[in-house]
Amino acid sequence: MDTTTAAASGHFLLGGDLRVNRLGFGAMRLALGGSARTREAGVAVLRRAVELGVNHIDTAGFYGFGDLHAHELIREALSPYPDDLVIATKVGPLLEGGVVPTGQARPDQLRGLVEDDLRRLGRDHLDLVYLRVGGMGPAGGEPIGERFAVLAELRREGLIRHLGVSNVDAAQLAEARSIAPVAAVQNHFHVHHTGDRDVLATCEREGIAYVPYFPLGGGPQRIDHARLADVAARHGATTAQIALAWLLATSPVTLPIPGTGSLDHLTENVGAAAIRLTDGDLAELG
Ligand SMILES: NC(=O)c1ccc[n+]([C@@H]2O[C@H](COP(=O)([O-])OP(=O)(O)OC[C@H]3O[C@@H](n4cnc5c(N)ncnc54)[C@H](OP(=O)(O)O)[C@@H]3O)[C@@H](O)[C@H]2O)c1
Numbered sequence: 235m236d237t238t239t240a241a242a243s244g245h246f247l248l249g250g251d252l253r254v255n256r257l258g259f260g261a262m263r264l265a266l267g268g269s270a271r272t273r274e275a276g277v278a279v280l281r282r283a284v285e286l287g288v289n290h291i292d293t294a295g296f297y298g299f300g301d302l303h304a305h306e307l308i309r310e311a312l313s314p315y316p317d318d319l320v321i322a323t324k325v326g327p328l329l330e331g332g333v334v335p336t337g338q339a340r341p342d343q344l345r346g347l348v349e350d351d352l353r354r355l356g357r358d359h360l361d362l363v364y365l366r367v368g369g370m371g372p373a374g375g376e377p378i379g380e381r382f383a384v385l386a387e388l389r390r391e392g393l394i395r396h397l398g399v400s401n402v403d404a405a406q407l408a409e410a411r412s413i414a415p416v417a418a419v420q421n422h423f424h425v426h427h428t429g430d431r432d433v434l435a436t437c438e439r440e441g442i443a444y445v446p447y448f449p450l451g452g453g454p455q456r457i458d459h460a461r462l463a464d465v466a467a468r469h470g471a472t473t474a475q476i477a478l479a480w481l482l483a484t485s486p487v488t489l490p491i492p493g494t495g496s497l498d499h500l501t502e503n504v505g506a507a508a509i510r511l512t513d514g515d516l517a518e519l520g
Contacts (some may be wrong), residue, residue, distance in 0.1 A: 239287030243482055243507035246489055248290070248443050249396035249417035252320050252361060256482060257507045258290030259283045259500075260447070260493035261304040265297045266333070270495025273302060273310070280311035282497055284319065286504045292420070292445065292491045294324040294366070295351050299333050305354040313356050322418070322445075323351045324400055326366035326381070338368075344384045348393055363388075364398035364420055367406060373421060373430075374403030379413060386414035400447070404432050411440075418443040418489075424451050425480045425519060426458055437487050449481055449490040450474055465515045471506070474499070478506035480519055 243257035263269070264276035283291070291312075297304035308321065315321070325347040327335030339347055344365075351360055365382050367373065378399065388394050396417035399410045410416050419437055421430050423446035437444040451457035462473040469476065474492075481490045492503045511519075 237286070237501070238505045238508040240289070240504050240507050241287045244486075246443055246487065248320060248362060248489075249415070250441070252396065253318070254290035254320050254489065255287055255507075256489050257288065257478070257504060258292065258445075258489055258491040259288045260449075260491035261291055261293040261308060262297045263493035263495050264307050265302040265304045266299050268493065268495035269499075273307065275495060276302065276307040277311040279495055279497060279500055280308060282500055283504075284312060284316065286500070288504065289316070289318050290320045290322065290489060290491070292322045292324075293355075294327075295347060295354065296324075296327050296329050296335050298329075303354070305351065309354065309356045315357075320361045321355060321357070322362035322364065322398065322420075323355070323360055324364040324366040324420070325351070325385075326364075326400075335369075339381070341380045341384045344381060345388060348385070348388055352393065359392060360394050362396045362398055362418060363394045364400040364418065365410070366400040366420075368401050373401045374406060376406075377409065378402070378406050379409050382410045382413050389414060398443075398445075402433070404436065407433055407436060416442055418445055420445040420447055422446070422448055423481075424449050424457065425462070425477045426451060434485055434487075438485055442487065443489050444485060444487045445489045445491055446481055447491070449492045450477055461519065465511070465518060468515070469509055469511075471509055472502055475502060475506040475509055476511070476515075476519075478503060479509035479511050480516070482506070483511045483516060
């Protein structure tokens, strides 16, 4: 059987030196509200993702519920890690005993969070660490320099290879870049949520990876199938695949990280790597 791999999406040099296939994987759903409800299912999805050429996996220490924790699933499934695997993590939100983050780490708490990620992932350094800013509302409105400077110091010490920022507006991205190089921005963006084009344009200009979170809208039921269906029919594809192909076509710096706990959906999502949308498709999708 001819199975598409993530390599068909092309590659990107994260931070100028970590080569990843553009189509990656988001691990949040393996631990929080996804269809993989057991450790075995999460481990199987992660192993299959890597077999399918995925070498950029997004996680966070705060992706956990009950005995399912994204970091621990990744370690169980993939350690010892392949040399070309890039694991990105995020620090900032604090769980404070719950499942949904309710607080933000103070600058003096960030080192401990990074050390926790190192320990739970079983690594001696982290490839990419984002400062995740704010709640689930729109980005912007708070200074991030003091916290980002702590991560910059950890990078100088060698605990972190590259830095990113997540859920930021243009001003916060500029503030971070005035302190240390930013290799990646992870913001809310998909085919029906495109208000972040100014930040995306900065990323394109500066060679920064743009990692759109909720690439399927956080669940395909939240993306408008009617607008995707015609294009999907022309390509013999699913609407989820077209939503991912749209992200890949929108800019050379986008690195989608769709999340799934389903082996079938994983294969389908990686299959989007080979879909080439035409100018007509892109115009139709808006
Ligand atoms: N920085 C941030 O603030 C932030 C916020 C949210 C998420 N993230 C990151 O972004 C990643 C992706 O976000 P996400 O997983 O929440 O949203 P998503 O990728 O937009 O959508 C995932 C949802 O879609 C379903 N799905 C996946 N592939 C499908 C397919 N081919 N057909 C039908 N349904 C499909 C999944 O359910 P099944 O399991 O049934 O497939 C899951 O419910 C996360 O894993 C996380 O790493 C970051």
